[in-house]
Amino acid sequence: MSATTAAPPAAAPSVPVIGRRPGIATVYRWELTKLRYQKRTYLGLGAAVLVPILFALAIHFRGGHHHGGFAFSDYLSRTGLAVPLVILLFGAIWMFPLIVALVAGDIFASEDHNGTLKTVLTRSLERQQLFIGKALVAATYAVVAILLDGTVAVIAGSLESGFNSLQSLSGTVVSAPKALELVYVSLLVYLIPIAAIVCIGLLLSALTRNSAAAVVGTLMISLLIQLIGVLPGLQGTQPYLLSTQFNAWQGLLRTPIDWSPIIQAVWVCALYAVPALVAAFLIFLRRDVAGG
Amino acid sequence: MTPPPVEVRGLVKRYGELTAVAGVDLTVNAGDVYGYLGPNGAGKTTSLRMMLGLIRPTEGSVRLFGRDPQESVEALQGVAGFVEAPTFYPYMSGLRNLQLLAAYDGGGAAERIDRALGLVELTGRASDRVGGYSHGMRQRLGIAAALLRDPQLLLLDEPATGLDPAGMRDMRLLIHRLAGEGMTVLLSSHLLGEVEELCNRVAIVRSGRIVYEGTIAALARGAGTMYRLASSDDEQARLVCAAQPGIGEVRTDHGKLAFSADEASVGELSRALIEAGVLIHELAPMTVTLEDLFFSLTEGEETAVEAPHDEPAEVAG
Numbered sequence: 370m371s372a373t374t375a376a377p378p379a380a381a382p383s384v385p386v387i388g389r390r391p392g393i394a395t396v397y398r399w400e401l402t403k404l405r406y407q408k409r410t411y412l413g414l415g416a417a418v419l420v421p422i423l424f425a426l427a428i429h430f431r432g433g434h435h436h437g438g439f440a441f442s443d444y445l446s447r448t449g450l451a452v453p454l455v456i457l458l459f460g461a462i463w464m465f466p467l468i469v470a471l472v473a474g475d476i477f478a479s480e481d482h483n484g485t486l487k488t489v490l491t492r493s494l495e496r497q498q499l500f501i502g503k504a505l506v507a508a509t510y511a512v513v514a515i516l517l518d519g520t521v522a523v524i525a526g527s528l529e530s531g532f533n534s535l536q537s538l539s540g541t542v543v544s545a546p547k548a549l550e551l552v553y554v555s556l557l558v559y560l561i562p563i564a565a566i567v568c569i570g571l572l573l574s575a576l577t578r579n580s581a582a583a584v585v586g587t588l589m590i591s592l593l594i595q596l597i598g599v600l601p602g603l604q605g606t607q608p609y610l611l612s613t614q615f616n617a618w619q620g621l622l623r624t625p626i627d628w629s630p631i632i633q634a635v636w637v638c639a640l641y642a643v644p645a646l647v648a649a650f651l652i653f654l655r656r657d658v659a660g661g
Numbered sequence: 662m663t664p665p666p667v668e669v670r671g672l673v674k675r676y677g678e679l680t681a682v683a684g685v686d687l688t689v690n691a692g693d694v695y696g697y698l699g700p701n702g703a704g705k706t707t708s709l710r711m712m713l714g715l716i717r718p719t720e721g722s723v724r725l726f727g728r729d730p731q732e733s734v735e736a737l738q739g740v741a742g743f744v745e746a747p748t749f750y751p752y753m754s755g756l757r758n759l760q761l762l763a764a765y766d767g768g769g770a771a772e773r774i775d776r777a778l779g780l781v782e783l784t785g786r787a788s789d790r791v792g793g794y795s796h797g798m799r800q801r802l803g804i805a806a807a808l809l810r811d812p813q814l815l816l817l818d819e820p821a822t823g824l825d826p827a828g829m830r831d832m833r834l835l836i837h838r839l840a841g842e843g844m845t846v847l848l849s850s851h852l853l854g855e856v857e858e859l860c861n862r863v864a865i866v867r868s869g870r871i872v873y874e875g876t877i878a879a880l881a882r883g884a885g886t887m888y889r890l891a892s893s894d895d896e897q898a899r900l901v902c903a904a905q906p907g908i909g910e911v912r913t914d915h916g917k918l919a920f921s922a923d924e925a926s927v928g929e930l931s932r933a934l935i936e937a938g939v940l941i942h943e944l945a946p947m948t949v950t951l952e953d954l955f956f957s958l959t960e961g962e963e964t965a966v967e968a969p970h971d972e973p974a975e976v977a978g
Contacts, residue, residue: 385726385739385813391767399761406752484748488806491713491742492765495734657716659707 390493396502400476404506409475413468417514420464421522424452425529448533449526450548453519454622457559460518461615465559466566466591467584468514473507473570474583477653481578487658500653504571504646511563519556523549539624555618558631562614565638566591568645575649575656608633611641664727665690666740666814666845667712671721674707674869681707683869684721689814689847689862694840696860697849700959704869705849709744709818712847713737725814742816742847746823747803751792755783755802758791763809770809777805781835797828804835815839817848821855833859857951867959880954887947888927890918893940901937905930919947 404410428445444451480486489499535548543551569590573583595612597603607613617634620627667689674682682704689695699705710716712723714730714737723729728736749758759777763770778784781801786794794802800820807815820836821829829852836859840846850856856863857877865873865880873880892898898918902911907926912919922930927944934941 389767390734391765395764395767399764402757402761403750403753406750483750484745485750487710487713487715487744488748488762489765490715490734491737492762492810493734493737493767494765655717657710659710659716 391498393498393501393505396494396498397505400502400506401509404472404510409471410510413471413510413514414517416464416468417518418521420460421452421456421518421525424456424522425449425525428452428526428529444536445526446530448535448545448548449523449528449530450532450535450545450552452526452530453522453552454555456518456522457555457618458616461559461562461612462595463588463592465515465518465563467588469507469511469563469567470570470584470587472510473567474574474585474587475580476503476507476571477574477649478578478580478583482580490658496654497650500650504567504649507567507571508564511567512560515556515560515563516553519552523552537624538619538622541624551621555621558618558621558634559615561617561631561634561638562611565611565614565642565645568642568649572645572649572652575652609637609640611638614638663691664724666693666726667695667816667847668724668727669708669712669721672708672711672718672723673720674704674711674716675719681869682711682718685864685866685869685871687864687871687874689845691813691845692840692843693862694836694846694860695848696856696863697847697866698851698853698856698863698955699849699866700851703866703959705851705866706744706818707869708866709742709816709847709849712816713740713742713744715744739810739813740816741807741810741812741814742818743803743807744816744818746796747799747806749791749799749802749806751790753791754788755791755794755798755805756787758802759787759806759809762806766810768811770811773809773811774805777808780808781805782831796823797825800824800828800832804832808839813843813845815844815846815848817846819850819852820848821850821852829855853951853955865955865958872958877951880951886923887919887921887953889914889943889945889947890920890941891943892918892934893942894938897937898934898939901933901939902930905933914947917943 431446445455477486480489490496532545532549534545535543535551537543566587570583570587573586573590574580577583577586591611594610598607598610598612614630614634614637617630620630665688667687669685669687672682672685673680685704685708687695687697697705697708707716711718712725712730714723714734717731723731725736725740726738728738730736749755750761753761756774756778759774760771763774775784778787781804783798783801783805786798791799791802800823804817804820807817815836817836821832824832833855836846836848840859846859848856848859860877862876863873863880864871890898890902895918899911902908902918902920905926906929907922908930909921931941931944
């Protein structure tokens with residue numbers, strides 16, 4: 370045998386000292402950095418920017434004839450502040466769930482796909498820290514996407530139809546500055562059901578370990594819930610469906626403000642979000658990292 | 662007493678009906694360069710994943726410097742390495758990847774980035790996207806990422822797999838150098854030359870079970886010396902060998918008879934052959950390579966090899 374075995378060198382020192390470990394803020398910062406490098410980030414944000422612009426262009430080319438028969442449709446050509454509200458109305462069906470699912474559904478699954486989960490989990494980072502950091506980033510992305518969409522809609526709508534007062538759903542006229550405030554509060558209320566969608570996306574991402582399945586699955590669940598609400602005999606479930614909560618913001622556009630749909634949205638969405646988030650957390654915490 | 666860098670006891674991993682690791686016991690002492698050797702699918706990577714806390718053992722325990730990696734990531738303090746190929750975010754540069762990992766390491770890891778990149782000779786390509794790196798460059802970046810942790814224990818899974826000859830040589834030199842600096846290294850491999858050159862101790866694993874643990878020299882001695890015999894009548898010679906005490910199983914190797922025997926038995930055998938009228942054309946000891954030993958342990962019927970008692974080695978079933 371031609372073994373030239375290495376002689377064992379001098380014994381290594383004693384048990385390594387446990388040093389200062391990173392916190393959740395570090396994870397959050399780096400997860401945001403990673404998001405900045407990924408194309409799908411810009412796909413969702415691009416849609417959030419493009420849709421209001423296309424909407425404003427559509428108003429321009431329709432020449433002021435808007436009789437859609439839905440809330441605020443008559444005001445699209447009178448004030449740009451109606452544009453973000455109409456987009457909220459229609460975006461709930463698939464657009465916003467899809468945008469947020471692009472990140473929430475991908476955030477764990479892509480690490481599995483790239484095999485990078487094992488890379489980060491063999492550093493000085495507890496799994497729960499990584500989970501919380503990633504969940505916060507998915508939520509941040511949802512907030513940015515919705516606020517960006519709303520802001521672009523306000524700007525594009527105002528450029529087309531002017532920054533004018535808005536008539537509320539109760540028929541009272543709201544001044545433009547007050548209407549702007551209501552638009553942004555509506556966007557924040559809209560984030561309540563969106564948060565539930567994010568949690569479902571996180572669950573599917575951790576569960577399926579497959580980005581495409583998690584993104585499409587999140588959207589399918591969102592559509593399925595809406596379908597349940599229109600099925601004959603199941604209309605009674607509507608108050609408890611996630612799809613219904615997407616309209617809770619309309620309570621803000623009544624005089625006086627109707628808080629009941631907003632309060633209902635909070636607890637109904639929590640019924641969807643909390644179990645999904647807890648399940649995602651437990652799956653991520655206990656799972657074997659065997660792939661990649 | 663300082664606990665050893667790696668102490669594995671009764672480690673089992675089952676996936677349903679499949680047993681990937683079937684009761685592994687091993688101890689890697691401080692300063693060892695320890696080879697975890699076995700064919701593909703023997704359970705090496707699964708064992709390493711359990712050692713790094715990536716998967717949960719079905720049974721048994723792992724201790725790294727006395728700490729359980731299943732309980733807390735604190736057990737990985739002073740420990741670094743990779744399983745299968747090292748993986749990075751392909752859309753970020755090598756430098757950015759290392760910055761991320763250093764941030765996730767905490768401590769002074771970020772200050773070690775330049776040195777680590779220099780050590781693996783990637784300084785010039787650090788700002789390139791990892792997606793454009795060759796396999797060898799990713800392996801080297803994996804080593805650099807491990808070194809950020811200033812480890813006392815390095816766990817490397819097939820570090821030279823997929824590298825070209827020059828890359829393999831460089832990887833061996835690097836591991837040699839790190840071991841020379843006092844780092845304990847546990848490396849899994851199916852490349853016998855790599856293990857033979859680098860490691861002072863080995864465990865040979867087969868079907869999730871360790872069939873030998875100890876030094877390579879002890880393994881060779883435990884297997885006995887092999888002899889080659891060419892004679893005027895091989896059939897008669899085979900019968901004489903089979904009847905002779907102290908002669909191991911006789912087989913044919915390259916048209917000649919081959920068997921294991923101790924020196925005294927070989928003397929008796931030559932006398933018996935002559936008495937049986939068999940002329941000896943050649944009777945010579947064969948060089949036993951690690952490859953021979955490896956195949957004898959990992960192919961055919963499962964056997965455990967006894968290490969000589971004077972070696973600090975043990976046999977695991």
